[in-house]
Amino acid sequence: MLRQFVNSMIGGFAVLALCVGLRAQTAPPQQPEAAKNRKAAPAPRRDLSGIWGPEDTMEGISPRGVKTHAPFTAFGENIANNVYKPGDGPRRVPIGLVNDPLDSCDPAGFPRDLLFELRPFQVVQTSSKLLMAYQYQQVWRVIWKDGRELPKDPDSRWYGYSVGKWADDYTFVVQTVGTDERTWLDNAGDPHSGDMRVEETYHRVDHDTVELTVKIDDPKIYTEPWLARDKMRLKLLPENTEIMEMICAPTEAEEYKKSLANPLSK
Amino acid sequence: MRNKVLGVFIAAACFLAIAVQLPAHHGAAGYDMEKQLVMKATVTDWLWANPHCFLRYDTTDDKGEIAHWTVEVSNPVDMTKRGWSKHSLNPGDQVTVTVRPARNGAPIGQLLKVVLPNGQTLMGWTTTVR
Numbered sequence: 001m002l003r004q005f006v007n008s009m010i011g012g013f014a015v016l017a018l019c020v021g022l023r024a025q026t027a028p029p030q031q032p033e034a035a036k037n038r039k040a041a042p043a044p045r046r047d048l049s050g051i052w053g054p055e056d057t058m059e060g061i062s063p064r065g066v067k068t069h070a071p072f073t074a075f076g077e078n079i080a081n082n083v084y085k086p087g088d089g090p091r092r093v094p095i096g097l098v099n100d101p102l103d104s105c106d107p108a109g110f111p112r113d114l115l116f117e118l119r120p121f122q123v124v125q126t127s128s129k130l131l132m133a134y135q136y137q138q139v140w141r142v143i144w145k146d147g148r149e150l151p152k153d154p155d156s157r158w159y160g161y162s163v164g165k166w167a168d169d170y171t172f173v174v175q176t177v178g179t180d181e182r183t184w185l186d187n188a189g190d191p192h193s194g195d196m197r198v199e200e201t202y203h204r205v206d207h208d209t210v211e212l213t214v215k216i217d218d219p220k221i222y223t224e225p226w227l228a229r230d231k232m233r234l235k236l237l238p239e240n241t242e243i244m245e246m247i248c249a250p251t252e253a254e255e256y257k258k259s260l261a262n263p264l265s266k
Numbered sequence: 267m268r269n270k271v272l273g274v275f276i277a278a279a280c281f282l283a284i285a286v287q288l289p290a291h292h293g294a295a296g297y298d299m300e301k302q303l304v305m306k307a308t309v310t311d312w313l314w315a316n317p318h319c320f321l322r323y324d325t326t327d328d329k330g331e332i333a334h335w336t337v338e339v340s341n342p343v344d345m346t347k348r349g350w351s352k353h354s355l356n357p358g359d360q361v362t363v364t365v366r367p368a369r370n371g372a373p374i375g376q377l378l379k380v381v382l383p384n385g386q387t388l389m390g391w392t393t394t395v396r
Contacts, residue, residue, distance in 0.1 A: 063293075087292025095292050103317075119343070135343070244343045252315040259336045260320060263372045264296040 041207035045169040048130065048202055051241045052210060053120040055233040060118040065089040065188025066228045069216070076221035079191040089188025096265015100189070101182060103257070105248035107158040108137055109183025110176060111198050114214055115228050116187040120243050130164065130172075135243045143174050154178025156194055164200075174200040185216070185228070193220040203231075210234040297376055298369045307335070309359040314352035316341050321355060321377055323363065337365050337377040339390040350388055359383055366391070 054060030065088070072080055080091065087098040102108060108116065119135040128146040133139075143162040154161045154177050164174035181194040196218035203211045214229040216222065307323035320338040327333050339345055342352075355361070360383055365375035377390035 089293075092293045092295060095296050098292055100292075244346070246316060246341060246343050248316050252313075253317065255313065255315070256317055256320070256338075259322075260318070260338055260374055263336075263374050264368050264370070266370055266372065 040209065043170050043204040043206050046166050046172075047125065048123045048172055048204065048210065049125045051120055051122045051237040051239065051243065052234040053237050053241075054118055055209075055235045059232060062116050062118070063088050063187055065186040065190055066115055068226075069190060069228070070222040070224045070226035073219070073221060073223055076191055076218075079221070080189060084184060084189035084191060086184075086187065086189030089186075089190075091189055094265050095261045098261070100184065100187075102184075102248070103253060103261075105250045105253050107139065107183065110141065110159040110162075110179055111192075111200075111214055111216070111228065112183055112186055113137070113139065113141075113159070114200070114212070115185060117246075119246070120237055120241060122243060133243065136246050138243075138245055138247050145172075150175055150177050156180045158183060160198070167201075170204040172202045172204075174198075174202070176200070191221055192216070192218050195220050208236040210236075294366075294376065296368055296370070297366045299366065301367055302378060303365045303367055303375070305335070305363050305365065307361050307363050309355050309357055309361060310334070311357060312352070312355035314342055314345075319345055319350070321363075321380075323361070333373050335365070335373040335375070337363065337375045339377050348389060354382070354388060355380070 065086075084091075085093045085097050085099045087093070087095060087100055087103075113134055113136060117136040121132055121134040124131040124133070128144065130143040130145060132141050132143065134141075139159065141159045141162060143164045145164050145166075147165075148163055150163055151161055157178050158180050160176040160179040162174050162176040164172055167173050176198040177196075179192065179194060179196055179198070181192065183192070184190065185192045196216065199215040199217070201211075201213040201215075203213070205211055210233075211231040212229050212234055213227060213231055215225055216228050217225040305323075305325040307325045309321065309323050311322040313320050313322075318338040318341060320336055322334065322336050324332050324334055339350070345351075362381040364378040364380075366378055367375040379387055379389050381387050
């Protein structure tokens with residue numbers, strides 16, 4: 001009995017050790033020591049131009065949704081538990097029962113494009129706006145920085161209406177309203193209302209690094225404001241990085257449903 | 267015998283530990299995470315598409331009857347990073363597939379790896395995309 005127990009413990013530790021080793025093999029390639037220790041160039045002032053990607057790919061993708069969120073209101077809880085049927089996260093359902101609008105190629109919308117499948121995106125900066133072009137679903141959004149105010153009664157848009165300004169030379173803060181309530185907040189089926197206000201903070205730490213923080217303020221759904229991303233690190237990618245095509249085509253989505261999702265749910 | 271059992275246990279546990287990191291729009295709830303099937307297969311179709319690429323193939327079961335399977339991997343962007351392309355598989359290719367099957371017994375699964383006619387192995391739904 002004791003020998004069996006000891007063998008089980010040895011086996012358990014072996015599993016841990018081997019798994020750590022295998023995870024290291026699938027981890028991003030480590031920089032050489034000299035490159036790691038080299039100090040990054042200082043950040044340019046008031047400039048987010050370039051192609052950025054999450055330092056941690058899986059964190060950018062976030063298949064299971066946000067790590068934590070503020071408590072739901074009763075209204076929000078009803079939507080989360082009874083209306084939305086997500087394919088992943090704590091309330092996930094079998095694939096055939098998923099009613100995620102992404103399955104039908106609806107736009108991911110904002111801020112889901114920051115909270116799910118955040119892949120490389122390009123920032124182009126002009127005198128009046130920032131243009132952000134995202135790999136996932138190959139969409140772009142405009143962030144006005146010409147001093148205009150947010151609309152008081154915004155139209156509902158898949159990607160909302162955004163204005164931003166520099167809080168200091170290295171921190172750009174964006175406010176967004178007017179998001180379409182049909183979009184989900186993330187891949188776990190966390191909801192949002194059309195009254196949600198989202199604040200993004202892009203803090204350029206150095207030449208190659210931005211920290212992204214996303215704050216959700218939606219009193220209809222959540223009892224208090226909360227951070228959906230908290231200083232998530234984005235790295236500056238080489239200028240010739242290809243932003244690959246990731247488009248949801250309804251015909252392909254339909255084929256997938258017919259061939260896999262529906263038979264899997266029987 | 268005991269060493270063999272321990273080895274299988276270690277491999278299965280590690281596979282599960284890594285598998286939970288797979289990027290996907292939906293989870294793997296419909297698939298049997300404890301089971302893997304290895305099949306000799308003839309490719310009938312290879313769809314390079316979003317949200318997931320998928321492979322259709324024919325295989326002969328224990329009774330000698332032909333079964334038609336459909337198995338999925340990730341999207342083209344992720345698969346490109348793993349060395350796949352739209353030309354990786356072609357109708358008529360004789361391959362060996364390792365599949366995580368559906369729980370409900372349908373001929374559907376997640377493609378874990380495929381050995382191509384030239385002997386090359388392509389890994390499917392096993393490792394985290396970086």
